[in-house]
Amino acid sequence: MTPDVVVLDYGFGNVRSAVRALERAGARVELTADRARAQECDGLVVPGVGAFAACVEGIRAVKGHEVIGRRLAGGRPVLGICVGLQVMFAHGVEHGVDTEGLDEWPGTVERLQAPVVPHMGWNTVEVPEGSRLFSGVAGERFYFVHSYGVRRWELVTNGRTTPPLVTWAEYGGDRFVAAVENGPLCATQFHPEKSGDAGAALLRNWVDSL
């Protein structure tokens, strides 16, 4: 059965290339903000390009925060891409403005501490044991375009729940979260839709898991 994927259309994001890449990965894809479709589909993708605050405002304007919360409460998969990863955290601080995120994970998105920002380019990543998202591509490079990131992982599970699998990247001497796999919620700071064959394989891994 072909998985039914919705790319949340809230006005911000590299949506066309994400739609095409997800179709190539084997999904039937619709770009929409329709609440019922976003709630009921097999997989919801939350893209994001631009400022943290504007993306959060856009997501809230289409009630995306409620859809994402309901989906995750019911174990229904969500994939965040780039700012779509960042908004899942508690806060984003850009240009000195601290904006509340969707708070699916504790933590803060902050400016990268590297000599040259934005980080625009290909990077290898440090994938933890057991990752399904990176199956077959853990040693590959992925394409990043960002000036901010999550530099400290703050969620503590103390053995009561399955700890998330956190993938890291290093750039200009700074380290930041490159991807998270946390049950139904997965997210990548890089753009899998711009990451060539490795990104295509990662998206297929996610689509095949739906």
Ligand SMILES: NC(=O)CC[C@H](N)C(=O)O
């Ligand atoms: N690719 C993007 O649009 C990322 C924008 C985000 N505000 C960042 O710089 O991290």
